[in-house]
Amino acid sequence: MGLIQKYGKTALVAGASEGIGAAFAKSLAAEGMDLVLVARREEPLNKLAGELESRFSIKATCILCDLGTVDAPEQITKALDGREIDMLVYNAALSYIGPFVENTVEGNARIAQINMITPLKMLHIFGEKMISRGRGAVVILASLAGFQGSGFLTVYAATKAFDRILAESLWYEWKDKGVDVIACCAGATSTPGYNNSNPGKTSLFAPRVQAAEEVVEECLKKLGSRPSFISGKGNRIATFFMQKILPRKMAITIMGDTTRKMYRINF
Numbered sequence: 419m420g421l422i423q424k425y426g427k428t429a430l431v432a433g434a435s436e437g438i439g440a441a442f443a444k445s446l447a448a449e450g451m452d453l454v455l456v457a458r459r460e461e462p463l464n465k466l467a468g469e470l471e472s473r474f475s476i477k478a479t480c481i482l483c484d485l486g487t488v489d490a491p492e493q494i495t496k497a498l499d500g501r502e503i504d505m506l507v508y509n510a511a512l513s514y515i516g517p518f519v520e521n522t523v524e525g526n527a528r529i530a531q532i533n534m535i536t537p538l539k540m541l542h543i544f545g546e547k548m549i550s551r552g553r554g555a556v557v558i559l560a561s562l563a564g565f566q567g568s569g570f571l572t573v574y575a576a577t578k579a580f581d582r583i584l585a586e587s588l589w590y591e592w593k594d595k596g597v598d599v600i601a602c603c604a605g606a607t608s609t610p611g612y613n614n615s616n617p618g619k620t621s622l623f624a625p626r627v628q629a630a631e632e633v634v635e636e637c638l639k640k641l642g643s644r645p646s647f648i649s650g651k652g653n654r655i656a657t658f659f660m661q662k663i664l665p666r667k668m669a670i671t672i673m674g675d676t677t678r679k680m681y682r683i684n685f
């Protein structure tokens with residue numbers, strides 16, 4: 419069964435203008451879904467909406483919103499003006515790479531707002547309606563960084579652990595209500611966000627950097643069949659070693675050492 423038959427016609431992608439979010443928008447448009455695209459920058463968002471409308475004959479609506487503002491979910495609900503959302507992809511995230519104490523308290527709180535509080539509220543608002551209609555889908559972007567302590571990605575990693583547990587728990591709560599929830603646990607993925615962070619070389623054994631389209635394709639295949647998944651074979655093998663073979667202390671040390679080296683952190 420296609421996504422529209424299973425969940426409905428309209429998908430909202432939060433953080434849609436580039437990277438994994440834009441790849442979700444393209445795949446969902448290719449399925450024939452109408453889109454609500456949310457991000458801060460008008461130009462890339464309108465460009466993507468225009469491209470998808472003409473290529474796939476769908477309707478794409480743009481909502482400009484900073485997901486880090488306290489009332490972002492209310493702003494989005496107001497802009498939707500009663501329009502139903504059948505599928506929610508919460509993709510946007512903020513990260514800070516570096517020593518915990520070198521980010522400001524406000525900076526760390528903004529990471530928590532964008533990565534945890536806003537999706538928490540949006541899931542409540544849209545999830546409740548999906549349950550009452552008896553169908554719907556939610557995708558939350560998590561990260562391998564959230565599988566163990568990840569020094570120098572500290573707050574980001576903690577929020578991504580939250581996102582995964584949130585999605586997995588709701589998968590259980592909502593599975594008999596017709597609403598599928600999945601945490602998409604991505605590893606390094608080639609996106610403007612990742613590439614602009616200027617990562618250095620990791621070890622020879624580091625998993626291959628994936629394309630955003632690969633992550634999305636796997637996610638949409640697995641949606642409805644499990645609470646969470648790790649994207650890409652290389653990432654699954656690496657996670658198996660880190661989680662099942664190595665002592666936790668060693669896994670945490672490898673993560674911290676790798677990030678320190680990749681980002682040339684002197685702390």
Ligand SMILES: NC(=O)c1ccc[n+]([C@@H]2O[C@H](COP(=O)([O-])OP(=O)(O)OC[C@H]3O[C@@H](n4cnc5c(N)ncnc54)[C@H](OP(=O)(O)O)[C@@H]3O)[C@@H](O)[C@H]2O)c1
Nearest residue numbers: 433435436437438457458459485511559561606607609611
């Ligand atoms: N790339 C990776 O290596 C990787 C690895 C693991 C997990 N992930 C996860 O995958 C997701 C997407 O990552 P990505 O690399 O594709 O990110 P990205 O390239 O940085 O793109 C993020 C998207 O979110 C939007 N966005 C960011 N902050 C926003 C805000 N405050 N309000 C509204 N929109 C906002 C951006 O648009 P505007 O700038 O126009 O607002 C952009 O469209 C994230 O949840 C990330 O944690 C990524």
